[in-house]
Amino acid sequence: MDELNETKCSRVREILTEILDDTADSTRNNLENCTQEVDGERVSMHLQSCDRCQNWQAQTEEMVDMARLLPQFDVSERLTQSILAQVAVVESSKQQQLSWIVYAAAVALFLYVMLFVDAFESVWGIGSWIVGLGTMIGLKLLIAEPRKESQVV
């Protein structure tokens, strides 16, 4: 008989647990309503006659209610600023890496032209060098601009 009761109790608690988890944000009244809906009057009848399950339900509900009231700590502005500063450092190092790649490519191109191409033979050659230099300065400015923006953040 005891064994039969134990089985009933554990089954009722299983159902109550499911209801509690599915309605974690609802009130005790909702829980009672759900109890009626899910397993009809069987669970309610068992609860009326079983002190242990009544206790179990009350304790579990109180514990879950209390968990929702556990204090939540606010985050200080200092921590926020620290996170954003670290992000800015990462961004800046990314930009630096990119600018090094551009510099390396420019130097490689310069050496190639100097060693293998007769670029200074005519006025057009010198003109093309000036255009090339202008492009490099433009690229440099383009890279520097987002870096400044990221430092502001």
Next chain:
Amino acid sequence: MLGSGTMWVKRKKISLWTMGNVENSKRNASDITAIADAELVGKTRAGDNKAFEVLVRRYQKLVYNIIYQMIRNHDSASDLTQDTFLKAYKALPGFDTTKSFKPWLLKIATNSTLNTIRDQKGQQSLEELLEVNPQAEPASTEDVEQEVEWRVSQHMLFDALGQLPIQQRKTFVLRYQQDLPYEEIAEISELSVSSVKSLLFRARENLRKILSEQLAVSQNV
């Protein structure tokens, strides 16, 4: 007299212009905070760090509190919160935009915390740390539960939570303190929904036992 009048008009114009700018910036700030995570992620990936700042401000409290409940130390929680956002920022280019940002971020936070706890515990393996905690499995307290009057305080629950195995504690906090749905907890923990339910069940039963024992002791003293 005329000069001072002109000055006043100019000042008025300037102050109106400044007010307009402040209003605009306020409107911009409120506009950007209303933007969905996915859009902010997209903007951050395109180089807009203001968008990432909004994400940081949106989730830093949640991340901090989850980490704090896991590690129970404010300094470590601050360090790990910072570490979480930095890792997220670096990993953002590889983030799958079809998925939600919040569970992804919380996965980074909880995994970093678990790794730190494992490092702190030294030789203890993560599996041991997650499941074996002698304090979390007290002797059967069925009889105690009947006799003890249940008046649980926040302080008692906080202490009892600290005695749970870390995985159970994390799941309990995510579900009941932070009110996250099962699906999100499953995604964060890389578990199935049924495993999450089973972890929650164990967490609640263990907590009830620990609390009953604590209440019995305090009522006997």
